[in-house]
Amino acid sequence: MDQLLAIRAFARVVEAGSFTKAADSLQMPNATMSKLIQSLELHLGVKLLQRTTRRVAVTADGAAYYEKTMLLLKQLDDLDTSFDAAQSKPRGLLRIECGASLAALVIIPALPEFLALYPEIRIDLGVSDRHADLIGEHIDCVIRGGVLTDLSLVARHIGNASWVTCASPAYLQQHGVARHPAELEKDHVVVSYLSARSGRVIPMQFARGKEKLEITGKRTVGVNESNAHLAAGLAGLGVIHTFAYTAQPHIDSGALLPLLQDWQPAPYPFHVVYAPNRHLSNRLRVFIDWLAERFSALTY
Numbered sequence: 001m002d003q004l005l006a007i008r009a010f011a012r013v014v015e016a017g018s019f020t021k022a023a024d025s026l027q028m029p030n031a032t033m034s035k036l037i038q039s040l041e042l043h044l045g046v047k048l049l050q051r052t053t054r055r056v057a058v059t060a061d062g063a064a065y066y067e068k069t070m071l072l073l074k075q076l077d078d079l080d081t082s083f084d085a086a087q088s089k090p091r092g093l094l095r096i097e098c099g100a101s102l103a104a105l106v107i108i109p110a111l112p113e114f115l116a117l118y119p120e121i122r123i124d125l126g127v128s129d130r131h132a133d134l135i136g137e138h139i140d141c142v143i144r145g146g147v148l149t150d151l152s153l154v155a156r157h158i159g160n161a162s163w164v165t166c167a168s169p170a171y172l173q174q175h176g177v178a179r180h181p182a183e184l185e186k187d188h189v190v191v192s193y194l195s196a197r198s199g200r201v202i203p204m205q206f207a208r209g210k211e212k213l214e215i216t217g218k219r220t221v222g223v224n225e226s227n228a229h230l231a232a233g234l235a236g237l238g239v240i241h242t243f244a245y246t247a248q249p250h251i252d253s254g255a256l257l258p259l260l261q262d263w264q265p266a267p268y269p270f271h272v273v274y275a276p277n278r279h280l281s282n283r284l285r286v287f288i289d290w291l292a293e294r295f296s297a298l299t300y
Contacts, residue, residue: 004076006040007069009033010048014058014066015152015275016133019051025138070276090283091120097132098125098143101226101246102270106294107143114290121283129196129225134275140284141274143291153273156288159295160267162244165204166256168236178239178259181206181213189238190217194224204241207265243268270295 012022013033023033041048048062058066098107103125115121126132132142134153148155167175175188184190184204192201201222206213221237223229230247233240234255240247250256272288 001036001039001043003040003043006036006043008073009036010040010062011066011070011073013037013049013056014062017056019056021133074276089120090118090281090286092281092283093122093124094141094283094287095124095137095139096126096141096143096287097137097139098127099129099145099226100127101230101243102143103127104227105245107291110294114287117290118283118286121287131197134273140281141272141288143270144273145268145270147269148271148273150273152276154276155271155273156292157269157271158288158292160269162267163205163241163264164244164247164251165206165239165241165259165261165264166233166247166251167239167259168234168255169257171236171238172257181215181260181263184215184217184239186218188217190215190219191229191232191238191240192217192219192222193226193229193241194222196224199224205265206260206263208263212265213263 009022009026009028012026013019016022016025019030019033023030026033037049044061044065046061046065047059048065050057050059104127107125111123115123126137126139132139134142143158144155145161171189178184178188181204190204194200195202201216201219203214203216206215217239219238221232223232226242226246229240229242230250232238233242233247234250239259247256251258272291274284
């Protein structure tokens with residue numbers, strides 16, 4: 001038995017929650033994956049995984065073994081990375097997933113600068129507002145906003161985005177200007193942002209001093225993609241509550257007008273997230289460092 005390979009296979013099954021996804025991510029047959037896990041369990045004399053027809057559950061022994069072996073795998077990967085960084089230029093393919101507006105307005109316009117610095121790196125950029133599966137889809141990292149709930153992943157905070165509430169001049173001429181967030185519930189129409197995962201409306205958050213409000217508002221249109229959300233606001237379909245980096249160019253041009261400026265909540269945090277035993281290659285390391293600098297350069 002190749003014990004190191006078996007440990008990596010076991011860790012990938014734990015993270016993916018599926019033999020099929022884990023085997024696919026390691027580019028090996030299901031039968032090989034299963035044999036490695038069985039050999040590892042036989043070697044240790046304990047049951048690491050509980051298999052059923054629908055899912056894979058980690059046993060108490062398996063959870064303890066995973067936690068301890070993760071430290072060893074990280075140390076080994078760090079050692080490999082140190083030699084990689086010292087002896088070669090960053091090169092190879094990076095698979096990255098991020099939201100649509102972040103890709104269109106922040107990352108893609110700056111990519112020529114990154115690729116000029118690292119010409120031997122290639123990037124496949126998956127663009128959507130869905131919740132991507134890092135392990136099952138062979139993704140090196142995803143850029144996620146908000147509070148992170150999956151503690152099995154490694155996250156690095158790279159920056160924050162400010163909020164703005166705004167509407168088109170045509171909309172405001174017809175409906176008037178909201179002076180308080182509560183007015184969005186009764187006297188105005190909003191363009192709701194829908195969760196790409198659940199389809200539910202994501203409430204708008206407002207804060208002034210110690211007072212905090214969560215507003216859903218009345219809507220005629222809801223969208224689940226950030227660029228479409230902005231487009232709906234520009235079309236006069238209602239009030240939108242969005243990131244300042246998305247709306248500010250249109251506010252500067254007069255196509256959108258800001259509202260409720262003294263009611264904006266705390267900035268929204270963004271993180272780069274990757275799997276804990278995914279080798280942090282030199283190319284991924286330099287991309288994360290570059291992206292953090294890019295976020296720090298945002299002026300709004």
